[in-house]
Amino acid sequence: MIAVRLRGLVKRFGTTLAVAGVDLDIPAGSFYGVVGPNGAGKTTTLSMATGLLLPDAGTVHVHDVDVWRRPQDAAPLLGVLPDGLRLFDRLTGPELISYAGLLRGMDRDVLAARRDDLVAALDLGSAGSTHVGDYSAGMTKKVALACALVHAPRVLVLDEPFEAVDPVSATAIRGILRGFVATGGTVVLSSHVMALVEQVCDHVAVVAQGRVLAAGPLDEVRAGQDLETRFIDLLGGARERTELSWLRPSSG
Numbered sequence: 504m505i506a507v508r509l510r511g512l513v514k515r516f517g518t519t520l521a522v523a524g525v526d527l528d529i530p531a532g533s534f535y536g537v538v539g540p541n542g543a544g545k546t547t548t549l550s551m552a553t554g555l556l557l558p559d560a561g562t563v564h565v566h567d568v569d570v571w572r573r574p575q576d577a578a579p580l581l582g583v584l585p586d587g588l589r590l591f592d593r594l595t596g597p598e599l600i601s602y603a604g605l606l607r608g609m610d611r612d613v614l615a616a617r618r619d620d621l622v623a624a625l626d627l628g629s630a631g632s633t634h635v636g637d638y639s640a641g642m643t644k645k646v647a648l649a650c651a652l653v654h655a656p657r658v659l660v661l662d663e664p665f666e667a668v669d670p671v672s673a674t675a676i677r678g679i680l681r682g683f684v685a686t687g688g689t690v691v692l693s694s695h696v697m698a699l700v701e702q703v704c705d706h707v708a709v710v711a712q713g714r715v716l717a718a719g720p721l722d723e724v725r726a727g728q729d730l731e732t733r734f735i736d737l738l739g740g741a742r743e744r745t746e747l748s749w750l751r752p753s754s755g
């Protein structure tokens with residue numbers, strides 16, 4: 504069963520072809536990593552896959568629901584942690600989670616119980632009545648993740664979920680995501696940290712210049728190498744380094 508099916512996705516920004524025809528099948532129950540260099544088109548692809556950015560061409564299906572034709576049916580299936588998300592700065596973390604649940608039309612009692620569970624699981628309680636606008640980058644990531652989880656979606660799409668998150672919280676998040684996948688959920692995440700992708704993901708897609716260079720089960724894609732080496736191979740080898748000869752304290 505396919506959880507997310509992307510076909511022929513294209514997006515241009517002016518003269519920049521950010522996504523140049525992406526086809527991808529993300530199996531249900533997989534922990535899927537999307538990796539690629541800066542500017543590869545990961546964020547643009549995930550934004551189109553989750554109904555946040557209108558594609559110029561192509562289709563997106565989440566559990567056979569066409570995201571762009573039936574957004575109301577697709578929304579309950581999806582939990583999204585977008586890149587650079589703007590949150591309501593004047594709410595506390597728990598208020599923001601409640602707000603996300605109310606927008607989803609959740610029952611208030613169910614919502615209150617889940618909000619408390621999420622605050623405990625993601626260690627957000629220590630922030631007390633601090634407004635989200637005053638949160639650290641890692642705390643912001645965690646509260647945004649809580650908002651993506653509160654309605655118990657079937658597919659989670661997370662843009663750089665571990666960025667700026669401390670190791671203790673990262674372990675907690677990994678545990679939550681692994682439990683979600685173990686019970687039939689699907690996680691799609693983008694990351695620059697190959698070691699993390701190798702540790703948590705069972706499938707991976709390598710994206711560059713808006714195209715998928717390789718995709719499938721992790722072991723197939725890395726083909727006996729570690730993911731970082733394979734990634735650099737796929738991208739045509741490490742770029743030649745420009746020597747910054749002026750940046751040598753000893754030469755001055």
Ligand SMILES: Nc1ncnc2c1ncn2[C@@H]1O[C@H](COP(=O)(O)OP(=O)(O)OP(=O)(O)O)[C@@H](O)[C@H]1O
Binds near residue numbers: 520539543
């Ligand atoms: N709103 C926008 N307007 C103009 N160009 C954009 C916009 N969003 C993305 N781009 C361009 O599209 C290309 C793909 O960007 P995208 O953010 O999808 O890459 P990414 O793989 O997520 O990169 P990173 O790893 O650096 O976050 C880049 O060339 C970027 O400059």
